[in-house]
Amino acid sequence: MDIVVLVKQVPDTESLVQIAADGVSIKKDDIKWIMNPYDELAVEEALRIKEAKGGTVAVLSVGPQKAQETIRTALAMGADKGVHVNDPKAEGSDSLAVARILAAALKTIPFNLIIAGQRGVDEDNYQVGAAVAEFLGIPHVSLVVKAEILDGKMRCHCVIEGGTVVVEAPLPALFTTQRGLNDPRYASLPGIMKAKKKPLDVKTLVDLGIDPATVGAARRQVVVKVLRMPPQRKAVRMIAGETPEAVAAELVRVLHNEAKLI
């Protein structure tokens, strides 16, 4: 079983995000960068499948030089090799263009299965996994909490509103991760040492046969006009009272009579 995991480097979810001077991007300097949390689940799941069935795990990422840290993290967790599409002309691409670049790279890597995070917790587009599968002409299943790899097919348990469905698809196929799939391992010290010696191919757009003029910020179909901070709330109104009952009565009165929320 040859598995490719799609990974992305994103700002830590505990970080404050601020708007840059251009008004359409975020300040990148003071941010701690991490592997997208849903991609950690993807790496972990790939390693578990490999441990059970044999094969290889490759990690693939599109991003600037810094994104190599995330690929190295996946290698330290136990992935076998990395592919990094590092090309300044890819910068600012929207989800579809990123998916097209990833699909082109995947044509150079053998795979039976692709695992991706359900979304990047940066732009929250929920789009790349499905689009990569579309461009490769293979089925995909989203939001998987349990994956079984059977003979020639995958059997995926997916969370929907109010329940779970089990979807089967023939391999090669792609699935995206949902929390609950597994608990990702930490990279061990020997793992980190070993990762330094693992192969990491760096590719440019031209290497993948992609015309740089067809991707990047200038070719976005979804164009960010302006970023705004969410509207601020008015100062909190504290509700106090002598007893819990008095506090509760006042809270319910305010929510019912004044705010008309209940």
Place this chain on the structure above:
Amino acid sequence: MAQGVIAITEQRDGKLRKVSYEVVSEGRRIADGLSAALTAVVVGSGIDSLAAEIKKFGPDKIVALDDPALADYRTDAYTNSLADVVKSLDPAVIITGASVQGKDLAARLAARLNVGLVMDCTGIALQNGVLTYSRPMFGGKIMADVQVNGSPQIVAVRPNVMSINPSPRESSVEKRAPQMGEVKTVVAEKMMDASSKIELTEADVIVSGGRGTGGNFKAIEELAAALGGAVGASRSAVDEGWRKHSDQVGQTGKVVSPALYIACGISGAIQHLAGMSSSKAIVAINKDPEAPIFSKADYGVVGDIFQILPAVTEAVKKMKA
């Protein structure tokens, strides 16, 4: 030239989901603004009654894709069928819900059609014939106003945000044989929760618990039941194993927009605030007056949730009686 608006509705087990009304209502508003026609698409098996129901929200036309093979959502069967409808109608705008199904469908359809997709949109403005979409990014820490080049443009709207506006109309109904093409996926099993639990992303009221519960959610569940709401949890409560992953609200969980969000024993980590800050009103109950949650709340109570919550539940019951 591409014109008109398509609203893709969503049904589960033969019943329209609430987001369908939101999608058709918002589709009507956009179509009126563009002086264009609105076509609502219903997809499923044995769905005649759904077309009748969707008429109440004012589409000019309804396209029904009715086939036993479309009973349950499958990405490939639905994408193929809808891509065929889109090709023949050549719309300028496609609107759907950013539900589990809608997000998956919109993503695959956008790639199929090679068009721009605005995911999880919370507001649509129309000026001089140009649509500007607002959407949260970074789990709601930032809002982006975006526009889409090319046509059709696809927008998936966040459930529970767009208003539902009945405007009945004698819509024509076209039953169309779905062009499903090659379908490789199979829904092998479907296991629905036994309880009539309200889905977090659709709930009007959410009562959430965090580390301060110590794992005891009884008082939270009772208050949620009294208010007809859903129970949510912070990441730490889920990481402790106190609640299921599907209950988690936050940047790495569900992003919710209820009318009322009651945060109990939740300190207010940035990633949690990101997931609930678009709630219309927020109540924070916490014993620590310095907890960051109070800076994001509309109403605050400093106190022990195990004393306050049962009293609130009683007061709600008394108010409703």
